[in-house]
Amino acid sequence: MKWLLLIMGILILVLLLLIFTKVRVYIDFKRVQKNDLIHIKLSAWYGLFHYTFKVPVIKMDDDSAAIVVKQEQGMKEEEKKEEMKKITPEDLRDEFADMKEILHHVVGFHRTVRHFTGKVQVKKFTWHSMVGAKNAAHTGMLTGVCWALKGSIIGLLTTYFNFRIMPSYSITPDFHRWQANTTISCILQFRIGQAMVTGIKLLRYWKGGKANFKSRKLAKLSGDSNKQSF
Template structure:
């Protein structure tokens, strides 16, 4: 065989190997959420290939906008190790009530256009592992009687949420859940963290299923992240 045929075979083999590696790669996501009165902090760490690939999304500040009914979010994105990132990008954005409504509208559009969307997502979540759930809440209203009643309600709410999580995902270990009442002062602090793991191939399969079971008609997306898809479809018509 000629040289270009060998080159084509080698490139094809490399492409197949890369695709297989991507499909079987496990993605590990560490979620951390803290809320304490006016202090909020949310962090997402993504890791693959035994830590060779790392990506961190850090949201150290979430506050109400002084100029209107908006939420101001400061966001930091980092590639590589968190203490010594290879690249770092900071941004600040406002989330308005209209943005929230548009997101709800887009969710409804997807549910309308994708046949069996709930079944597709549930099948995917059954292959998702969730581990090391830690959920601690310190709560108080300033009144002992109402604090005691609300503490019981919070325990019930947490139990229901953990039950839903374990019903949809593969819970790997018993969750660590605490509700600590504070009878002396009004306070609310909560800290939640967990580790989620799944294969990238399973997530890709979800995308293929959404395309396969998409019902007729073009979607009318409203949010900035998805509205471009609607515009592209309109231009192609």
């Protein structure tokens, strides 16, 4: 009996520790000429636990309309796995269809997700870009459009997320050549318990029975075994 109480006490302690654990998400995106880099790192317990996801190569497939990405993921350098993956227009279509399916089945989806994002703290947000159209007049117009678009996007983000700092962003015009380079760097922080509560709410307010998912990742939940991954 004492051993049972001890095990239950340890499990409760671990659960409480997990619920109150803060997770930091480091996101870096760079677009320089035709080279793209996406780097995502998850960190908890002051770096004791960390997981990285890196997509260093994004290019178009010569034989199809698919996007080819080379991604690396793992907890340690020696354990990182590298794989090539194709993202086809059909994959994107299925992803949008799945999102529509979730919105259809979950009551108050927007309210639930917004409640969670409101608790996600943004510790850092920088977004700097350089654009050019070779022609001075066209470059000026393009710069103005980019300023308006970027301002609208950041305004939307500050509405949904809890910004702890002022976002830093800029657009530098290049009047001598075609150019569309950008770098985004941000740090997000939230508690695992908050994410767990959001997941429970989404399941709780699910309606309408089983969803008909289309993407390979979620098709198994619909009992569709015909979806195969590369």
